[in-house]
Amino acid sequence: MTLSLDFFRSSIGKKIIMAITGFIWFGFVIAHMLGNLQVFQGPEKLNAYAKFLKDLGPLLWVARIGLLVAFFGHVIVAILLKKENSAARPVAYAKQSTIQASKASLTMIYSGLLLLTFLVYHLLHFTLGVTNPDHYSYEYILKNGDVVHDVYAMVILGFQQLPISIAYVVFMFFLALHFSHALGSMFQSLGILAPKHNPIIQKIATGLAVIVFVGNSSMPISILLGWVK
């Protein structure tokens, strides 16, 4: 018990928690994106996939609760770390390199806050159908006769609206920025790899962030341009 509390109180313990909770969300974002990309294969594919997820029942709830815990864990520990850093450094840095580092962590706070806004909006839009209730009411009959919620129609009707699509692409940019910095700095702050590997790690992190940005933005952009109807 004392050991676990000590772990949580230590700075490295907090960074490990940030890394684990961040990875859970990174994994979810990649899996969610791959699932959503089925929009390019038409309504049958995407709606059958959405039904498959809903049919997971209790397992879906385990995943949802896991994501929620990881999310709040990530945010709370981020605030604790920020407080710790400010307390350790009451006077601003004088050296350029450390100014750069604190700029990057400020970016993390702002991009993180924007992602929180995105998530609330996204859940109201697609999961709860609050922002566009008219898009939420459609049903679709699968080839096997099952009547399901028409997630495909909801996505198409949502992204056919310019402000919604622009908002998604902007949010995806900040998501990519957040990931790219987080993945890059995680290996450094945890000291997992020798500093000589930093440039290659940062390149891989940027590459993954670009994949997330392009993959997720391809949906609103293609729908807005009328390529997917």
Ligand code: HEM
């Ligand atoms: C263009 C990009 C995206 C599209 C098209 C999209 C689409 C969707 C749709 C259609 C749903 C509702 C599924 C249903 O009710 O059957 C959903 C749920 C959700 N999305 Fe996204 N999403 C995108 C990006 C993201 C990102 C980047 C995140 C996280 C940072 C995210 C997090 C979630 C969460 C947490 C849920 C709720 C899952 C649940 O209800 O269990 N989404 N998304």
